[in-house]
Every structure is written in structure tokens, then in C-alpha cells.
Amino acid sequence: MSAERILVIDDDPDVCDALRMMLEPCGYRVTCCPTGPEGVARLHAETPDLLLLDIMLASPTEGFHIAYELRRDEHLRDLPIIMISSIGKKLGLDYAREVGSDYLPVEDFLDKPLDAATVRGVVRQALDRRARAPAGVH
Amino acid sequence: MSSGGRMWERFYPRGDLRSRVLVDLVRRQWLIHWRWIIVAATLVLLVIDRQLLPHAERPDAVLVCALLLGAANALWLALQSRLTLPDRSVSLDPGLLRKVVLLTNAQMLVDLALLSVLLRYTGGVENPLVVFYLFHVVLAAHLLRPANALLQGLAAWALYSFVVVGEWAGWLTPHYAFLPALSESGMHQDGACVVAAVGALGVAVSGCLLSMTRVSLQVDAHEQALETAHRDLQASYRAIEKLQEQRARFTRTAAHQLKSPVAAVQTLAGLIRDGIADGASARDVAERIIRRCRSATQQVEELLTLARVEQSSPQRHRAARADASRVLASVLERFSEAANLKGIRLSADDRAFSRRRIAVDERDLEDCAGNLLDNAIKYTPGGGTVTIATRELAEGLEIRVADTGIGIAEESHEELFEPFRRGHTALQSGAPGSGLGLAIVREVLEQSGGRWTVTSRVGEGTTVALVFPWARNEGERS
Numbered sequence: 208m209s210a211e212r213i214l215v216i217d218d219d220p221d222v223c224d225a226l227r228m229m230l231e232p233c234g235y236r237v238t239c240c241p242t243g244p245e246g247v248a249r250l251h252a253e254t255p256d257l258l259l260l261d262i263m264l265a266s267p268t269e270g271f272h273i274a275y276e277l278r279r280d281e282h283l284r285d286l287p288i289i290m291i292s293s294i295g296k297k298l299g300l301d302y303a304r305e306v307g308s309d310y311l312p313v314e315d316f317l318d319k320p321l322d323a324a325t326v327r328g329v330v331r332q333a334l335d336r337r338a339r340a341p342a343g344v345h
Numbered sequence: 346m347s348s349g350g351r352m353w354e355r356f357y358p359r360g361d362l363r364s365r366v367l368v369d370l371v372r373r374q375w376l377i378h379w380r381w382i383i384v385a386a387t388l389v390l391l392v393i394d395r396q397l398l399p400h401a402e403r404p405d406a407v408l409v410c411a412l413l414l415g416a417a418n419a420l421w422l423a424l425q426s427r428l429t430l431p432d433r434s435v436s437l438d439p440g441l442l443r444k445v446v447l448l449t450n451a452q453m454l455v456d457l458a459l460l461s462v463l464l465r466y467t468g469g470v471e472n473p474l475v476v477f478y479l480f481h482v483v484l485a486a487h488l489l490r491p492a493n494a495l496l497q498g499l500a501a502w503a504l505y506s507f508v509v510v511g512e513w514a515g516w517l518t519p520h521y522a523f524l525p526a527l528s529e530s531g532m533h534q535d536g537a538c539v540v541a542a543v544g545a546l547g548v549a550v551s552g553c554l555l556s557m558t559r560v561s562l563q564v565d566a567h568e569q570a571l572e573t574a575h576r577d578l579q580a581s582y583r584a585i586e587k588l589q590e591q592r593a594r595f596t597r598t599a600a601h602q603l604k605s606p607v608a609a610v611q612t613l614a615g616l617i618r619d620g621i622a623d624g625a626s627a628r629d630v631a632e633r634i635i636r637r638c639r640s641a642t643q644q645v646e647e648l649l650t651l652a653r654v655e656q657s658s659p660q661r662h663r664a665a666r667a668d669a670s671r672v673l674a675s676v677l678e679r680f681s682e683a684a685n686l687k688g689i690r691l692s693a694d695d696r697a698f699s700r701r702r703i704a705v706d707e708r709d710l711e712d713c714a715g716n717l718l719d720n721a722i723k724y725t726p727g728g729g730t731v732t733i734a735t736r737e738l739a740e741g742l743e744i745r746v747a748d749t750g751i752g753i754a755e756e757s758h759e760e761l762f763e764p765f766r767r768g769h770t771a772l773q774s775g776a777p778g779s780g781l782g783l784a785i786v787r788e789v790l791e792q793s794g795g796r797w798t799v800t801s802r803v804g805e806g807t808t809v810a811l812v813f814p815w816a817r818n819e820g821e822r823s
Contacts, residue, residue, distance in 0.1 A: 219605065219609060221609045221612070221613060221633050221637065222609060222612060224633075225609075225612045225613055225616055228616055228621050228622060228626070229616070229621060232621070263601070293601060293604050293605055293608050319604075319605075319608035319609075319612065320607075320608040320609070320610075320611030320612040320615065321608075321612045321615070322612075322615055323615060323616070323619050323621055324619075
């Protein structure tokens with residue numbers, strides 16, 4: 208069985224490397240992109256099994272906008288997304304409600320500072336949910 | 346607007362307060378009510394007059410005059426009821442105000458004419474009811490513009506003069522005595538008496554106009570002052586709201602910017618604690634932790650500098666006489682090691698720096714020059730050059746820092762000097778930075794009356810020029 212691929216879009220290189228160090232020993236193949244446009248290009252070139260996406264990139268809400276764009280993309284709408292945030296899960300959820308979407312376009316939230324056990328648990332759950340879901344259903 | 350329209354405006358009340366009082370009085374039919382009382386009082390007095398003074402000669406014209414006043418009042422009431430007059434909470438329509446002013450003028454002129462007719466048939470110069478002319482003049486001066494009150498005053502004086510002079514000259518005959526006892530007095534034919542009566546009314550009308558319009562104009566002036574103060578207050582309130590919003594945004598961003606390195610440090614420390622990073626990788630993680638802590642400390646220092654500059658009085662720059670050559674030489678020395686380590690050539694001839702004094706606090710100048718040099722070194726790759734030079738301009742001293750670094754995209758130029766804003770190329774370079782350095786520079790320049798310019802091309806380099814005004818007496822030497 209090939210390693211599951213995780214793409215990280217975060218402009219903080221220390222966070223990217225920390226995630227790589229937390230996840231690679233568990234058998235995942237982790238790729239990091241420092242900007243939104245680079246990350247989206249990478250997604251289209253090689254679709255990963257999971258996306259870890261920082262909310263605050265070039266703008267305070269660029270992460271959310273990328274997530275909503277992906278949900279509208281025919282090929283990527285089923286990609287599980289975990290939002291990394293330093294504003295806290297509650298604020299993230301509040302913002303998602305403010306944006307007015309019918310559903311939250313992410314699987315889960317990870318609050319900074321990141322903890323290896325939590326990161327691994329959340330990532331595993333998201334991947335398992337995706338594996339259990341019928342094809343074409345997110 | 347037509348010249349006719351402009352002419353009419355002279356007759357409208359100027360202040361919003363007086364316009365509203367006028368409209369409110371008309372809406373509440375104040376003049377109409379008074380007129381009904383006067384009509385009724387006249388009829389009652391006529392009955393009493395017949396009883397008490399059966400020999401007094403009262404022509405039918407007196408009764409007709411009272412009835413005409415009543416008929417006119419019914420007409421005014423009908424005309425007024427066609428106007429939809431707002432209460433004081435609704436803003437006034439200029440067209441409606443014009444109609445109200447025209448209607449009020451018409452009512453007053455008809456009142457004056459009927460009063461003159463009444464005087465004509467009830468004694469003329471002998472009749473003390475002449476004081477009712479003044480009632481109209483006072484009302485006009487209070488409710489309408491001075492030009493309008495003058496019109497009413499002139500009309501009152503001319504009508505009364507016509508009656509008494511007409512009786513004296515014999516144009517208006519016969520004379521009806523006010524009281525039977527006065528029928529032989531001959532007052533209406535006494536030239537001195539007529540001149541005195543006309544003169545007295547003229548003086549009384551002029552006095553009323555002068556004093557009442559003066560009061561009204563002062564009310565207008567006070568109202569305008571209040572309106573100006575109200576507008577200023579509203580502008581201040583909006584400015585405070587904007588400031589509060591900016592401060593809240595600043596606090597949110599500052600909190601996030603400070604939380605980011607702390608969260609990264611905690612994440613990295615967790616890698617060591619959990620045994621994920623060990624040996625060489627643990628040392629690498631520890632290095633990262635130290636770097637992030639240093640970056641957070643620098644950020645806090647810059648925040649404190651920005652707070653210090655913002656809280657200091659701008660007056661300190663006016664009295665300052667900073668020696669830019671000394672400050673720049675000191676800053677150059679401070680950054681020479683960082684430049685050497687990165688392999689950047691610092692090009693500056695400190696003997697060529699201008700020695701003329703500038704009006705900026707020296708510590709702030711040092712912060713500004715340090716921030717520019719720090720940015721230039723940070724965003725210039727090894728092998729590049731950073732140049733500092735000064736140039737004397739008529740308005741002040743220009744301090745120019747030019748580098749051969751990564752450059753700044755044009756769309757980022759405007760927001761570079763905003764707190765926590767960093768250009769895209771700066772973010773992509775991965776170089777650490779708080780985004781506060783240029784905000785500090787902007788604050789100092791705004792306080793000292795200076796200015797800045799940025800010229801840059803991506804991939805070629807950036808030149809930032811700051812111009813500080815000359816210190817007192819230094820400008821005269823240029």
C-alpha cells in the first residue's frame with residue numbers, strides 16, 4: 208500500500224517542518240507549500256489524500272477562500288481539508304458562519320500551537336472518514 | 346436659480362430654528378386664532394360702543410371691516426389647510442417654506458390694510474389702536490428676514506401716513522371722531538399733531554425693526570455657531586470611531602503577530618519533549634526556537650518603539666536640532682557587521698553627509714535610519730550593495746537608502762508604511778520581519794512634517810528617500 212499524501216499550505220516554515228516531523232514517522236508523505244497560489248497549483252498537479260491549510264496566509268482569510276474554491280472544484284471537492292488556525296477553533300467556526308456558507312468547507316480545525324498527538328489523531332480520523340465515505344460523497 | 350428666486354430668498358428666514366418656528370406657528374394656526382379673537386373682540390366692542398356711546402358716529406364700514414377681517418381669515422385658513430406642514434422632527438422643504446413665507450406676508454399686509462381702514466373710520470390720528478401696527482412689525486422682525494420686516498414696517502407706516510395725512514389734507518372726508526368728546530378737537534386738521542403722529546409711528550417702527558432684527562440676527566448667528574459646532578462634533582465622533590476601529594484592528598493584528606512566534610516555539614518545543622526531534626534534529630529545532638524568540642523580542646521592541654513615538658508630543662521635533670551626519674555614521678557602524686556577514690557592501694562616505702541640522706528628534710532619526718538600513722540589508726542578497734547618502738533640498742534634508750535587493754512590487758508601495766504590512770516579495774523571501782519598521786518611520790515623518798518616497802523594481806532594488814525639514818534658522822542658509 209502506497210503512503211498517504213498530505214499537502215501542507217502554511218507560510219511559516221517552522222510550522223511546515225514541525226508537521227513534517229510529526230507526520231512522516233507515521234508513514235505519511237508530506238509536502239509543504241508556503242503560499243496559497245503555489246499550494247493550489249500543486250493540488251491540481253498532484254491531488255493529495257489530505258490538505259492541511261493555514262487560515263492566515265497573504266491575507267487574514269486567504270485559507271478560507273481557498274477552501275471554498277476547492278469545494279466548488281469538480282475534481283477536488285471531496286478532498287478532506289483540515290484548517291490550521293492561530294485564532295482558535297471557535298473563532299474559525301464563527302467566521303465560517305459569517306461567510307454564510309451552508310456548510311463548513313473543512314473536515315476539522317487544528318489550533319496552534321500544534322501538538323503531535325492531536326495532529327496525528329485529527330489527520331487519522333479525517334483520512335478514515337474519507338475512506339469510509341461512499342465514492343463521490345464528502 | 347433665477348434672479349427672481351434669489352430675490353425672494355431675501356425674505357425667507359435664514360436660520361433653520363426660525364424657519365421651523367414660523368412653520369410651526371402656521372401649522373398650529375397661531376395667527377388665525379389671534380385674528381378670530383380680534384374679529385370677535387371688534388364685534389363685542391362695537392356692541393358695547395353703541396350702548397356706552399350712543400352718539401358716537403360709527404359708519405357701517407367699521408362693521409364691514411371686522412367682517413372682512415373674518416372673511417379674509419377664513420380664506421387664510423382654507424389656503425393653509427392645503428399645505429402639508431411637517432412637525433419639527435421633519436426636515437423642511439424649501440418650496441414649502443417659500444409658500445409659508447408668502448402666505449404669512451399676504452396675511453400681514455391684508456391685516457395692515459384692514460387696520461388702516463378701521464383707523465380711517467374710527468378717528469384716524471385720534472385712535473390709539475395705531476399700536477397694532479407695531480405688533481405686526483415686531484412679529485415680522487422675529488419670524489422673517491430683516492428685508493421682509495422692513496417691507497412690513499414701511500407698509501404700516503405708509504398706510505397710517507396715508508390715512509392721517511389724507512384726512513389733514515382733505516383727500517379723505519368726512520372725519521369720524523374716535524370719541525364724541527373729540528369731535529371738536531380738530532386734531533386731524535392740526536398739522537403739528539399729524540406730523541407728530543406720523544413721526545412717532547416712524548420712530549417706533551424703526552426702533553422695533555432695529556432692535557428686533559438685531560435680536561433675530563443674533564439668534565441666527567448663534568444657531569449657525571451651534572450648527573457648526575454640531576458638525577465639528579459629528580466629524581470628531583466619526584474620526585474617533587475610525588481611530589477606535591484602527592486601534593482594534595491594530596491590537597488584533599499585534600496579538601496575532603505576537604502569538605505566531607510563541608505558538609511556533611511551543612510547537613517546536615513539543616517536538617523535543619515528545620522525542621520526535623532528537624540528536625542533530627533536536628539541535629536544529631532548538632536553533633529555530635532561539636531564532637523565533639529573538640524575532641518575537643524584536644517585534645515587542647518595535648511595538649514599544651512605535652508606542653513611544655506615537656505617544657510623544659510632535660512638538661519635540663520643532664525644538665530639535667538633529668545632526669544627521671553623526672546619527673547616520675552611528676547607524677552605519679551598528680549595521681556594518683550584519684552587512685559583512687551577509688557579504689553586502691555598505692557604500693557611504695560619512696564625511697559627505699550634510700552637517701546642517703534638521704528638526705527631528707535624534708533618537709527617532711536613529712530609529713528611522715536603522716529601520717531603512719535593516720530592511721535594505723535584510724532584502725538584499727549577498728554580493729549586493731546598500732548605499733546611504735544625503736542631499737540638501739530647499740525644504741529640508743533628504744536621506745536616501747538604496748539597495749540592489751529583491752525590490753518591491755508596485756502594488757505594495759502604498760501600504761508598505763502601514764503597520765504589519767509587508768510586501769509580497771518580502772514575504773516570499775522568508776526574511777523575518779515584524780512589518781512595524783516602516784510604520785515607525787511614517788509616524789516620525791508625519792509628526793516632524795517630513796515626507797517619503799519609494800522607488801523600486803522587482804529584482805533590481807529599492808530606494809527609499811526620507812526628507813526631514815530643516816531645524817530653525819538652518820533653512821535660511823540654503
